[in-house]
Structures are given as structure tokens and as C-alpha cells.
Amino acid sequence: MKKGNKAMKIPFNRVSLSGKEMVYLEDCIKRGLISGGGYYTYAARCRLEEYLYTSKVWLTTSGTSALEMAVLCLDLQPGDEVIMPSFTFVSTANAVLLRGARPVFAEIDPYTLNLDPEDAERKISSRTRAIIPVHYAGVACAMDDLLAIAAAHDIAVVEDAAHGIGAAYKGRPLGSIGLMGCYSFHGTKNIVSGEGGALLLNRGQQQLTERAEIIYEKGTNRSQFMRGEVDRYTWQGIGSSFIMADLLAAFLYAQLERLEEITRARQQRFAIYQQAFLPYQQQEKLQLPYVPEYAQSNGHLYHLLCPTQAKRDELLQSLREQGVEASFHFIPLHSSPMSRRLGYGKDELPVTEEISRRLIRLPIYPDLSEDEQAYVIEKVQECLTGW
DSSP, X not given: OEETTEEOOBOSOOOOOOSOHHHHHHHHHHHTOOSTTSHHHHXXXXXXXXXXXXXXXEEESXXXXXXXXXXXXXXXXXXXXXXXXXXXXXXXXXXXXXXTOEEEEEOBOTTTOSBOHHHHHHTOOTTEEEEOOBOGGGOOOOHHHHHHHHHHHTOEEEXXXXXXXXXXXXXXXXXXXXXXXEEEOBTTSSSXXXXXXXXXXXXXXXXXXHHHHHHHBTTBOHHHHHTTSSSSOOBOXXXXXXXXXXHHHHHHHHHHTTHHHHHHHHHHHHHHHHHHHHHHHHTTSOBOOOOOTTEEOOOOOEEEEXXXXXXXXXXXXXXXXXXXXXXXXXXXXXXXXXXXXXXXXXXXXXXXXXXXXXXXXXXXXXXXXXXXXXXXXXXXXXXXXXX
16 A cells, blocks of 8 residues: 555545635625625525524634624623533633633543533533533434433523534434534534634524624624614624625535535545444454444544553554554543633543543545555554554
8 A cells, every 4th residue: 555665645634625616716706795794605504504404504704603602692691601521622611711601511421422411410500501512523412311401400502513514413413403503614624614614593593593693793783784674783782703704605605515425425434444443343452433323423533442542642653654644632621721720620520531542533534535545544453453
């Protein structure tokens, strides 16, 4: 598996382009409106609303801004608490902290690496306002359990579905199940716009829709003005500049046209990895990704859990030396310097900490060729042979 006399160089990520991105970008420029609210903003939003069976989508500048907008919609106050996994990107917690509220970190399931509903329920207090489950790797959380817990305590569920486009829970698109859902279209995601995201508001939430419109339009009722419902727009409340530029929406629209194709390609590469590494799980040398029956994965990422951190680091170093750009993933938020300043203790979430130490991610994307994937598998197997 060599190119000439040299080892292959396999990047960790490679964006898959449709060929229409430049066509739509040029068309966007010719239309004369490249800022938010143009032709492609509308087109991409409508396509997402139809695909996701959701009442309203707001295209945002990033997945981070989608989370921040969701938290603003909840009207969190200082002292409020929001339960989330520690095994997530910092944006999930920062969105809460920006409102003066407090993230409360709960344990993850050791197989799905998603929020553990039982531990989430144990963390509920009189100050809890919401739960933010994170659908890790595009594998759905146990949403029925989490929704039942939330309903029993009269709190909201906001899905962090940054990894989730093209994935589902019992046939329902991720992000369309809780009160709100948040997507990311960052360059590392399945569908990309460079930077970008989306906030999904699910059905039957008219009052929340009105609040979200004001927040989205920098605190004004501009949306009403654009619909001809008022003769001018003015400052109505708190908000910010969340709207995605039409240029980015044009790029996104080209990607959305290939959503099913991209999802299938990732699922196929995921299945190839699973089949190749299954014998090593049976030998207890690795733990493979687990996809419950209720989940339809989008193949967003492929990870392996090694027996120890030392073995993980050995495999990571070996792959890098062979030209394979593999990576670890989240450092648990509760163990970070920021969390120390917030007063979190050490060793509070042992499963999360152990998973983080043992996890390695392999390259997976539609343009990963058969030869390239075979090379990655071969190099992993070479290292595992000595374990």
C-alpha cells in the first residue's frame, strides 16, 4: 500500500465538494445581496425545514452561535443550571456561561459516549432549567428517556446536534426532537459552509418563535417589518448578529443537495472500518463504536477505544509516523483550567475521563479512497499485532 517508494499521506479530514459551490457563489454575487437574508439563505433554510420536519430553521454564523441563540431563547438567568455532558466541545458550556448560568456536568454512557440519562437526572436541582444532550459522532442520545426526565421536572431539552446532520433517532432527524436543536456546518462536519450553523425550533412554539426572531435580528422586529406587518422596525429586546451571510448559504445549499450521497458514503466507510476491526474487539484489544438499534448514524466520525491511554498514545504516534493523521478528541470540560476556576472538583466523572484518555479518531470522509482506507486499516492492524 505505497505510492511509489513513499508511505501514503492521509489527512484527518477532506471536504467533499459537489462542483456547484462556485456556481452558486457566483450566482449569489450576481444577485447583489451577499449578506444575510438573501436568495440562498431562504433556499437553504427551506430545504432544511423540509428535510428536518421542523417548524423553523435559522441559519447562523456557526454552531456556537446557534447554541448561544438557543440559550438566549430560554432566557436563562444568573444562578440557573443547565445539565450537559463534560465530553463535548467548549461551545456547549460557553453558551450557558455567557448568560451567567452554570453548566452542570453529567456522566456519559461508556458505549455510546452520550449523556447518561440516569446521571443527568441525579444532577437535577431546583435551579435546573434545561438539559443539553450532545449526539456524539452522529449517534443519537437516548432521547425518550431524556424527554421523560425533562417533562417530569418541567425543564427544556436543547439538542446539541453539531455532529448530527443526516442522522436520526427512531427515524426522526436529530435536532428535531427536543424543544430546540443546534447544527454546525463547520469545515470538519458532514455538510459544510466553512463556518456556519443552524438553530431548529420544533413545532407548536409560536411564542418562542417570536422571541427567536427578535434575538436573530439583533434585538429588533425586522422580521415583522420584512413581512409587512409593521411600517418600521425598532429595538425590542436583547439580540445579536447571528444571521449567516448569503455567500455561505450559497455554499451550504450546494452541500445540502448532496446530503444523502455524502451520508451514504460516510456510512459505507464506517461499515468497512467496523468489519476490519471487529476481530480485535473480540480479542478485547479494542472497543468499537456502538450504534443502538434506535439510532441511525450518519458516519460523522470513526473512533476506537484502546485498552489504556498508553496504548492509545502508541497507536496515535505509530499512525502519524506512517502518514496517517489520526487524532484524540474532547478533553473533558470539568477537568479543564476553566472548570477549576468555576469550582469543579477533580475526578468527578470517571467514565468520561477514562473514555477521553483511551479514544482515537481515524480519517473518515466521502473522498477517502478505497486504497487510502485500506492503508489506514493496515497501519492500525500492524500496531495492534504487538498488543
